[in-house]
Amino acid sequence: MKFRWQRGGYRASMETVVEIEPKLDALAVILKVPPSAVTVEPYGGIDKRNGWDTYIVSIEGQACGFTDGPVQPNSAGGGT
Numbered sequence: 001m002k003f004r005w006q007r008g009g010y011r012a013s014m015e016t017v018v019e020i021e022p023k024l025d026a027l028a029v030i031l032k033v034p035p036s037a038v039t040v041e042p043y044g045g046i047d048k049r050n051g052w053d054t055y056i057v058s059i060e061g062q063a064c065g066f067t068d069g070p071v072q073p074n075s076a077g078g079g080t
Contacts, residue, residue, distance in 0.1 A: 002068040003030060003057070010049065013066070024074050027067070033059050040071045 001022035007013040020026040028035040043056035043066065052068035 001026075001071070002052070003027065003065055005065045006063055014050070016065075022067075022069065023072050027057065027071055031057070031059055031064065035074055040067060042070075 002017050002019055004013050004018075005016040007016065018030065020030060024035045024038060024040075027040070028038055031038060037060050039058045039061075040055050041058075043054045045053065047054045050068075052066070053070075055067045055070060056063055057065045057067060
């Protein structure tokens with residue numbers, strides 16, 4: 001899965017793209033927060049600029065970035 005940080009503009013955001021395992025734990029490591037603080041929700045469907053099935057990533061309700069697809073929950077549950 002690809003993750004990019006929210007930035008002031010699309011180009012700056014795309015410069016932060018990293019490839020990670022599509023799991024909540026992996027996303028929490030990148031975000032440096034516990035998995036319980038992270039939510040991932042669909043966001044506008046397919047982005048024509050990059051082909052991503054875009055999901056918005058939030059930490060305790062504050063948007064921080066985007067993924068190119070859904071995130072698999074941790075094996076112990078929790079998170080989205």
